[in-house]
Amino acid sequence: MACILRKFDTKADDMRRPVILIVDDEEMVRKTLEILLKDYYEIVTAKNAYEAIEAVRAGSIDMVLMDVNLPGVDGIKALERIKGIDGEVGVVMLSASDSAQQAVKALRKGAYDYVTKPFDNDDLLSTIKRLADRLDLKSRLEYLKGELQEKSGYGEIISKSPKMKKVFDLIQKVGRTSSSVLITGESGTGKELVARAIQSMGERKDKPFVAVNCGAIPSELMESELFGHEKGSFTGAHAKKIGKFEYADGGTVFLDEVSTLPMHLQIKLLRVLQEKSFERVGSNVPIKVDIRVIAAANVDLEKEVRKGGFREDLYYRLKVVPIELPPLRDRVEDIPLLVEHFLDKHSRKCNKAVKGMTAEAIEALMSYKWPGNIRELENLIERLIVLSKEGGLITYDDLPLGIFSSDPAGQTKEAKDFKEACKLFERHYIIGVLNNTNWNRLEAARRMNIHRNTLMMKMKDLKIRGPRRKGRVFNS
């Protein structure tokens, strides 16, 4: 059974065999290298640059051993493409020519080493071993860097999805400014987390961050909540009240569910954004403030504008920098990372150690649609920790039944068309066989009677990640 373990488990690192892609147009060379390496590494082969690029794109390749002189696209160009797809892949170039110029070119393009043919078997093995050690070290460093980032208040935003990478770039850029930001995304996608991260990036980081959930405040109290009131300004106003905007002076006001803001307050908010001033309820004295506004909406605000429920001028004022958060079902590659993060967070909070979660359980989580997004996942993990045994391992059987629309019959019923139904079925079938072979891809491909390269491509296409790369997974 495979499972996610706690960070830096050295036993876990030792258990996973790195995957090497051998690229050479000569079958003899491919075979010789395969025989030399197969006792230590998992082998994938390609006979030209196109196949090599496809294999890297399909994921799971750690190292590439590639001939420079390939038919069609040559090895140096392929190296460039491979590095563009996955900069972490270590590449060793092989060549019959010992041209120093060519070697320098390869190294400049990011190759780890350049080996001339005929090569000495032991030398080649030790080059690859050094590269493998370096990759391991690199992944640990990267992990450490990630941890530091978390601790240094970049927020606790966990993600490696390319869609979220764009969000991170925006957070960094916009953090240094005071422009208004409109964050959109389904409920539970991390809008408030992103808003806090923006605040923590810039000069306002030590100033107040005041979050207001517009949807949760009764509309008759909203004006006074946001802008404050003078004593006696309405029945029940027994004392002067400072509103959120005044309180947040110098910092950020986060307006959650901004679409629910009543019309007359939309006008007042527009004035705050344009003139940086407002009056308390019951007063004519303008109060000047230095505020950054970040608004969030989980409905389509543009549609609200078209329906007449939201002012168009305010919409554009808020949307100076729009940030759209993708739903969790569009970034399933984040699920193993998030699971690990929440296992850590909630086992600490509940003061209860857990060993981890099996890969089978994680696969089931990756097949689920998560209508409540990350919040739903976090709540589930917390619940599982509360219900688990001290030091226990969370397995597939511990998951609530709702998750198991991942059984093909249940899931295919929800598929939007025939193609999606076939994909869901394939996914379920492949995960099943992989589970039965302890995620040994070679053995799984043999049982399915398909080529291992086909399996790798299918896994990439169907977003089957299985046990985590770079070692924090083991087979027991």
Ligand SMILES: Nc1ncnc2c1ncn2[C@@H]1O[C@H](COP(=O)(O)OP(=O)(O)OP(=O)(O)O)[C@@H](O)[C@H]1O
């Ligand atoms: N990328 C992430 N990494 C780690 N935790 C996350 C991430 N995204 C969201 N969370 C966690 O999920 C929960 C929900 O996030 P948040 O409150 O920011 O969502 P939201 O989009 O504001 O939801 P709503 O629309 O319901 O207000 C929080 O506990 C948050 O810490």
Ligand SMILES: [Mg+2]
């Ligand atoms: Mg929110």
